[in-house]
Amino acid sequence: MTRVTDKYAKDVLVVMNMTARAWSPTRILRSLAGQFLVFQVLVVAVVLVAVGAVSVAQSTREFREVRGQRMIAVAENMASTPVVRDRYADPFASRVLAPEVDRAVALSGAGLAEILDPDGTVRASSEPSRVGTRVDLGPSRADEGRAWFGDTDIDGVHNLIGQVPILDTDGRVLALASVSEPYPSAWALLGGAGERMLFYLGLGAALGLLASWLLSRRIKRHTRGLEVAEIAGLADHREALLHSIREGVVAVNPEGVVTVLNDSAQELLGITGDAVGQRVDSVGIDPAVVEFLLSGEDGRDVVIVTRTRVLALNRRAATSQGQQIGTVTTMRDSTELAALQGQLSSHKSVTDTLRAQTHEFANQLHTISGLVQLGEYESVRDLIGTLTRRRAEINDAVTQAISDPAVAALLIAKTTLAAESGVVLTIDPRSHLSTLDPALATDVITLLGNLVDNAVDVSVGADPARVTVRVDDRDGLQITVVDSGPGVPEHLREAIFARGVTSKPEVPGGRGIGLALVRLVTAQHGGTVAVSDDTDGGARFEVRLPVGFVSERAGHA
Template identity: 45%
Template sequence: MRSRARHWSLAAQLLVWQLVALLLVLLVVAAITVQQSTSDFRSSRQTRMLAVAESLAATPVVRSELVEGGNRRALEAQLGRAASLSGARRVQLVGLDGKVAASTDATDIGTTATLAVPVADGRSWSGDLRIDGTRAVGGQAPVIGDDEQVQGVALVVEDYPPWSERLLGAAPDLLLFLGAAGVLGIAGAFGLSRFIRRQTRGLEPADIGRLADHQEALLTGIHEGVVGVNGSGVITLVNTSAQELLGLGEADVGREVRQVDLHPGVGDFLVAGGDSDPTLIVVEDRTLVLTRRRTYFAGRAVGTVTTMVDRSDLLALQSQVAAQASITDALRAQTHEFDNRLHTISGLVQLGEYDEVVALVADVTRRRTEISHAVTSHVEDPRVAALLIAKVTAASEVGIDLSIEPESRLERLDPAVSADVITVLGNLIDNALDATRSHGGREVSVRLAGGPHGLTVRVADTGPGIAPEDIDRVFERGWSSKPAGSAGRGIGLALVQAVCSRGGGRVTVTQGDHGAVFTASLGGVPAQEER
C-alpha cells in the first residue's frame, strides 16, 4: 500500500523539523545572549556610575555650593563635565528635601528625584532604577559638607541600550552557529531518512500513519462503538465496542446492513443516511444512544459513520428522577386542592357559618377516605398507592374520573421494582389524562396485576386514540401527538418502553372502544394486548 501522492518525503520532513528545532535553539541562545549582555552592561556601568557620582559629590564646588542660595551656574558646569566624561544620560544634584537642585535636564529642577536610598541616609548606592518609565542603571553618592553633615546626594544615571542593539552585537556568532548547524542538519536528515526507509520497506510517514490510524485508532482505540456504512448500505467498519454492543463480528464487515442480524431500529438508523441528532434505542438489556454523521471524500458524500454509547446506567437514574418528579407533580396538585379548601373554610369562618365548615370538613374527609380506600384496597405497595391517590386527585381537578378496575391487585414490591412501576404508571396516566382532556373525554381506567416477580399495567383512556399509521411510531423518542414545543414532548412513552425492555418486559398500544389502551409488563410477565 505504497502511496504515490507524496507531498513531503521523509528527508524533507526531517530537515524541516531540524531547522525548526535549530531556530528555536537560536531564539533561546539569542535570549541568553541578550540577558548576558544586559548583565555585563549592568555590572560594568554600575561601578562607573558610582565612581562618577562619588567623584562629583567630592568636588569642592559641589560641597560648597549645594546649599540654599548657592551658585547654580557653577554646579551646572560640574554636572556637564561629569556627564561628558561618563556618557551618562542624566546627572542630578539633590538637596536634603529630595528635590532636584541642579540637573543636566533643566526640566528636572524642582521635581522630586527618583532615589533608591533616602538623602538623609548619607550612604552610597548603585543598581537599577526606573525613571520616567525607562529602565536605567545608576550610582548615588552623598555630598558631605565641611561640617561633616550631609548636604544632598549626587545621582548619575545611564539608560540600558535597546535589546536590538545588544542582539546585534552577538549577530555574527549567531549566524555562524545557525549556518554550521544547518549544514550538519541537512546531511544528518538525508542519512537518517535513508536509514529509516530501509527499516520501513520504503513506506513514508504518511503511509505508516494511515495504516496505524485505520487499524488501531478506529477499530480498537475508541471507547464508543463505531459503525461505518457506505453509500450502498454495506458495512465497511465495525470497531470492538460496536461488536460488543450490537453482537456483530469481523465477518459482518463487507455485508449489507439488511443482511445482518440487527435490531430493526438499529438497522434502519444505520442506512437512513444524513446527519442525525442523538437517538435512544433499546437493544435487549442495553439502552443505546446513537448519532449518525455523513462522511465526505473530495467533496463527495461516500457514506455515514454512526457512533453509539451504552446509557443503561443513565436510564436507571433518569427512571428514578422521573418517578420522584411524577409524585412531586401529583403532590403539587393536591396542595393546590387543599389551598382552595382552606380558603373556603377561612371564608366560612369569617362569615360565622360554622355548620358549613363542619360539613365541608366532613365532606373532604369522606372524599379523602373514599379515594384512599379505593386505591389501598387494590394496591398494597405504599409508593404506588401514594402515586395513584395523588393522580386521582389531580384528575378530579380537571374533571376526569380516574378509576382502578375492580379486578386489579398489586402486592408490595421491592423498592427498585416500585420505582420502575411508578415511572411506567405515572407516564402512562399522564399521557392518558392529556389525551382524554384534549378530546373532551371524562374517564381513564387503570388495571394492575402481579407482584415482585412480574406485573402488568393497563391504562385505557377516552381520548382520540392512535391513528393506525402511527401505532408503530408511538414509542419512538421525539414522536408525540402534542404540539411542538410542549414540555416533555416525545420523552414519556420512549422512557416507558426503555424501562419495560430493561426489565425483560414490553409495552404495547391498541385501539380500544373509546380511545387508546396501553399495556406494559415488567419483570418478565408478557403484556397481553387488550381492547
C-alpha cells in the same frame, strides 16, 4: 457527547504520520511510485525479452526449414556434376574438385562444401585444411543412400548441414556431397525478422515505459504521497483509534453497507465484526437503529431505545475530496442515564402532585376561612365532611386493590394530578398488587408513572376525559392503562417505544423517552409491552411481566 468521524480520525493520523516521516536520500528508490515504476519497467523488459525469444525461435525454425532444403539442393547439384562423379576417388581429388566445391559455396552462400567418403573421410573441401580428416556422420542417413539435412557442430560452431549420396548405377553409395552453413546469431535473426519488427519492439518499450511512469505518478497522487509502510502504519493507527474509544462508531456507505464498526459499537448493537461488508439491514441490528442509520438526519443527538439499551446517536455525512462517501454515526450507552431520568421523572411527578395538592388544599382552606367569617358553620361542617369522604374514597379505591405503599401513593398522587388537568383517573376494581421489594417497586412505579402520564396527556380535552388503570399480579404482573385520547396509528405502534429526541419530543403525540423507558424496563424483566385500540376508543397500553417477576418479588418480600 464526543463525536468521532472517519475524516477527523484520518486527518489526525495523517498529520501524525507526516510529522514522523523523515527524508532520506534513498526515499525515492523506496517510494511506492518508484517501486511500481521499477516493477513495470521489469515487466516491460520481460515482455520484450519474451517477444524477442519467440521471434528468434520462429526465425531459427524458418532458417532451418528454408536453408535446409537449400543445402540439399546445392548438395544434389554438386553431386550431379560429371567431374565430381568421375574424379571423387582420384588421389588428387582435393585439387581436381576444388573448383566445384568452391562454386557450390559461392552459389549457395553456404559456409562449407565437401566431398566425403562413405566412412566420413574428407576427399575435397572448400576449406583445404580439412582434407583427410574424418567427420562423424552422426544421425546422417546419406551413407544409406538418402538425402538428409540436420544440425551438427563443425569446429565448435553450430551448423545446418545438408548431405546427398553419390550413387553408382547399381545404387551403391560411392561418396557423399555435403554442404553446411553456420546458424546466424540471435541479433542476426532479430534483424532478419525485419526492421519493422525492431521498430515495433522499440515503440512498445517506449510506450510501456511512458505508461509505467504515468501510472506511478497516478498512484502517488491517489496515495497522497504516502508510502507502503506509512499506509500500513496509518491503517494500524486508525484501527487502534477506532477500537479503543469508548463511543461506538458505525460507518455506512451510500449503498447501505457497513464499512467501519468498532468494538464499542459491536457491544452496543449486539452484533459481531462480521457485519462489516454487509448491508446494515441484514446483520440483526434493531430496526429503529437501522432506520436511523439509513435516514437523512444529520447533526442532532437522537435517543433510540433497543430491547436492552438506551442509545444516544449522532449521524453525520462523511466526505472525501468533496464527494460524499457515506455517513459516520457515533453512539454511546445512555441506559443508566435513562434510568436516572426515569427516577427523576418519578420524583418530579411526586413534586407536581404535591404542588397540585397544595393548590387544592389552599383553595379549600380559603373556602373554609370564608365560610367561618360568614358564620356559616354548618356549611363548614358539610364541606369538610365531603372533602374527607372524597379523599377517603380515593384512598380506599387504591389501597383496597394495591397493597404496596409506594405504588399506592403514586396512583393516589396521579389521581389528584389528573383531576387538576380535568381528567378522571380510576382504578379498575379487579386490580390486585401485593407488597413489592423496594427495588422492584421502583420499576413498577417507572412503568405506571410513564404510562399514566402519557394517558393523561393525550386524554386532556377528550369527552369524556378518562384514564383507567388495572394492575394484576396473580399471574405474573400485568399493567393495563386505557386512555380516551385519539389512539395510536398502527404504523407508529412500534416507533413510539423506540425513539425519542433529547431536546424535545419528535414522535407524534408527544411520546418521547417515557414510553421508551417503559419498553426498556419491561425488557430487562423479560416482559413485553404492546399498544392496541380499546373497545371504547382511545389507546390500550398493556405491560406483561413473566411469572418469574412475581417469584422474585416474593423472594424479596
